[in-house]
Amino acid sequence: MIPSNITCYALENVPPVARGVVRDLRVRWALEECGIAYQSRLVGTGPGTLTPAEYLKIQPFGQVPSFQDGELTLFESGAIVLHLAEEHEALMSTDRSARAHTKQWMFAALNTIEPQVQQLAEIDLFHPDAGWVKERRPGVLEAVQRRLKPLAAHLADRDYLLDRFTAADLLMSTVLRTLRHTAIVEEHPALHAYKQRCEARPAFERALAAQLADFVPWQPRDLKG
Amino acid sequence: MIPSNITCYALENVPPVARGVVRDLRVRWALEECGIAYQSRLVGTGPGTLTPAEYLKIQPFGQVPSFQDGELTLFESGAIVLHLAEEHEALMSTDRSARAHTKQWMFAALNTIEPQVQQLAEIDLFHPDAGWVKERRPGVLEAVQRRLKPLAAHLADRDYLLDRFTAADLLMSTVLRTLRHTAIVEEHPALHAYKQRCEARPAFERALAAQLADFVPWQPRDLKG
Numbered sequence: 001m002i003p004s005n006i007t008c009y010a011l012e013n014v015p016p017v018a019r020g021v022v023r024d025l026r027v028r029w030a031l032e033e034c035g036i037a038y039q040s041r042l043v044g045t046g047p048g049t050l051t052p053a054e055y056l057k058i059q060p061f062g063q064v065p066s067f068q069d070g071e072l073t074l075f076e077s078g079a080i081v082l083h084l085a086e087e088h089e090a091l092m093s094t095d096r097s098a099r100a101h102t103k104q105w106m107f108a109a110l111n112t113i114e115p116q117v118q119q120l121a122e123i124d125l126f127h128p129d130a131g132w133v134k135e136r137r138p139g140v141l142e143a144v145q146r147r148l149k150p151l152a153a154h155l156a157d158r159d160y161l162l163d164r165f166t167a168a169d170l171l172m173s174t175v176l177r178t179l180r181h182t183a184i185v186e187e188h189p190a191l192h193a194y195k196q197r198c199e200a201r202p203a204f205e206r207a208l209a210a211q212l213a214d215f216v217p218w219q220p221r222d223l224k225g
Numbered sequence: 226m227i228p229s230n231i232t233c234y235a236l237e238n239v240p241p242v243a244r245g246v247v248r249d250l251r252v253r254w255a256l257e258e259c260g261i262a263y264q265s266r267l268v269g270t271g272p273g274t275l276t277p278a279e280y281l282k283i284q285p286f287g288q289v290p291s292f293q294d295g296e297l298t299l300f301e302s303g304a305i306v307l308h309l310a311e312e313h314e315a316l317m318s319t320d321r322s323a324r325a326h327t328k329q330w331m332f333a334a335l336n337t338i339e340p341q342v343q344q345l346a347e348i349d350l351f352h353p354d355a356g357w358v359k360e361r362r363p364g365v366l367e368a369v370q371r372r373l374k375p376l377a378a379h380l381a382d383r384d385y386l387l388d389r390f391t392a393a394d395l396l397m398s399t400v401l402r403t404l405r406h407t408a409i410v411e412e413h414p415a416l417h418a419y420k421q422r423c424e425a426r427p428a429f430e431r432a433l434a435a436q437l438a439d440f441v442p443w444q445p446r447d448l449k450g
Contacts, residue, residue, distance in 0.1 A: 060376075060379055061333075061337055062375075071322070074326070076332035076333050076336060077332075077336075078328075078332035078336055079328040079329040079332040097297055100299055103304040106304070107302075108286075108300070110332065111301065111335045111339065114340070115340035132358075132360040132361040135355070135356055150286050151285075153285065
């Protein structure tokens with residue numbers, strides 16, 4: 001691993017349903033693909049953590065991840081992954097056209113696919129019993145499928161979105177992980193195989209293990225404390 | 226204007242409620258800021274247009290805009306604007322740290338702010354009379370405000386997201402335009418002033434005029450035809 005002064009900000013404690021999908025996973029994975037060592041800094045209530053109020057000075061929306069590399073502080077998982085990809089061929093080819101297409105699929109992941117997927121996950125995970133869900137969920141599911149079908153067709157004869165693994169696959173496969181509480185990805189064999197292919201990468205496995213290791217044991221009362 | 230072979234794909238016909246906010250506006254605006262001439266190619270049913278089925282070969286999700294520059298075809302408005310920004314200082318400084326922060330705010334616009342704003346606009350414009358809306362809309366509005374308040378605070382003492390106009394302002398202000406059917410932006414004086422500041426740019430005005438000029442006169446029956 002290349003030594004660095006990089007810090008990745010993450011959460012100390014989230015409910016089990018969110019463990020393994022919080023977006024600092026993207027930054028950790030990108031750093032692992034580049035072979036760059038980093039340290040995590042946690043936002044929470046335990047010893048050595050930043051309080052949420054302190055963290056607002058780094059990230060105005062209070063979201064994780066943020067990223068610090070010496071003088072440079074950055075937030076937005078897409079921007080951090082892109083920042084690393086700009087400087088590391090492990091995440092993006094040096095070819096001008098391939099770079100443009102990597103960015104195309106990065107934005108497709110975060111602006112075309114994720115908003116729909118996130119809306120469905122929010123319904124299922126946070127409002128399962130709300131009165132409006134029964135009437136609304138079918139339309140949201142349909143919007144998800146309208147995006148996933150063309151994506152599955154694109155991946156039917158490809159291992160990755162471009163002709164090799166890039167930062168776009170890193171983002172797209174983490175977006176697909178948000179559907180893990182459903183069988184929607186599995187309904188599309190090309191998507192399922194693609195997600196498994198991405199998740200089998202050693203860099204992904206290390207990043208996931210590191211995120212999970214940083215969480216304190218889950219105590220539901222922690223949310224109220 | 227610098228001559229070019231650039232084509233921007235746009236729609237021939239959308240309902241009045243969408244005119245002036247379709248996302249090819251972003252690409253047209255970016256090209257105008259760079260002083261690059263372009264032609265539009267329309268997707269629709271009229272003479273000289275691409276049919277939606279033909280357009281799927283260019284854009285697998287069927288969305289506009291797409292962008293063609295000689296051999297390079299790109300989709301995703303964020304990726305196209307970024308592609309232009311990479312090569313034109315009119316949209317992004319050459320300083321490494323400023324470039325990273327421009328990208329940070331580009332992703333904030335499209336991945337933190339737009340999904341919430343879009344969800345509210347979808348409710349108001351496409352499902353105003355649905356049974357689930359009364360119960361669901363307050364939560365969606367609250368999520369919008371939770372994002373807009375920190376954004377307004379950031380812009381309280383700044384003209385732009387960074388210390389000059391960049392591609393991030395181009396994206397963020399077009400995201401805010403999606404709320405034009407409400408008074409939500411106007412409730413935040415800093416956001417309202419910011420949006421007006423961006424929209425007063427001559428390049429924006431030319432881009433908006435060009436988008437509007439490309440639409441055929443609206444006939445509700447066209448949607449069924």
